[in-house]
């Protein structure tokens with residue numbers, strides 16, 4: 001995928017848990033907005049603030065997902081939490097590098113798109129399967 005090409009949300013991204021799917025769809029919306037902002041805006045302070053907004057949303061989403069995993073007894077919670085922690089610290093590092101002009105806009109976008117497509121399609125899907133198999137009522 002081209003690093004400045006937007007992500008088109010489709011049902012293929014859904015993992016079958018309404019709360020999580022809704023948040024993932026909004027995360028895609030934020031990534032697409034970031035692509036626009038980085039491309040058209042020359043307001044550096046605003047671009048930094050927007051990256052911070054995206055980072056805070058990712059942190060919120062991870063906490064929300066982990067809480068649901070905890071509540072439903074998902075056995076992969078511990079490992080999944082570590083993945084979340086790694087992604088967030090990686091994003092924070094990249095944002096700091098970007099502020100110092102050591103990381104390009106394209107690299108941050110490429111990282112976010114890769115994160116979304118891989119983590120959602122591979123890791124989060126395991127949680128969706130667990131919820132489906134256990135017919136957990138909290139969906």
Ligand SMILES: [Fe+2]
Pocket residue numbers: 065080084119123124
């Ligand atoms: Fe996740």
